[in-house]
């Protein structure tokens with residue numbers, strides 16, 4: 001959001017490992033990233049709230065202000081964020097010893113990921129996700145598709161050529177390249 005709005009100079013990036021570094025909990029009781037710490041120490045989380053705050057710093061807005069566009073964009077953002085939550089659970093579960101895997105957890109979270117991907121495909125077809133604009137819904141979906149790749153959560157491109165083509169294009173944006181994650 002900051003890069004897309006040309007506001008990235010206002011922010012300093014600090015890398016934190018949320019599962020290892022308990023010091024993050026002093027800022028965010030949930031001990032999750034992202035968390036935005038303001039100059040006076042106030043902390044803002046989670047990603048949707050941070051995006052809303054950053055969007056309000058300048059025009060043009062990347063979160064629509066008028067209904068029904070606003071609720072539709074924020075619902076797609078919620079689906080993308082939820083797909084991220086499901087994906088983190090899948091990745092964490094895979095890290096457990098194989099004998100301790102809980103198939104019911106895998107199955108439920110994978111269904112959430114698959115259904116969210118199907119929703120994004122529909123949204124691309126009906127204009128809920130734009131081929132021209134790159135606003136809150138497109139940002140949220142694009143970063144979660146990138147996460148699918150980085151953590152190899154799912155083979156999401158299979159059977160979804162339109163979503164795959166769309167991601168191919170948006171992944172080349174400066175903001176996406178600059179924030180591309182690698183697994184350490």
Ligand SMILES: N[C@@H](CCC(=O)N[C@@H](CS)C(=O)NCC(=O)O)C(=O)O
Nearest residue numbers: 018031032033034046047048081088
């Ligand atoms: N809904 C949150 C999700 C944030 C999230 O789950 N971040 C992960 C990144 S791995 C995390 O910090 N997890 C730590 C944990 O679940 O304890 C957001 O959009 O900010």
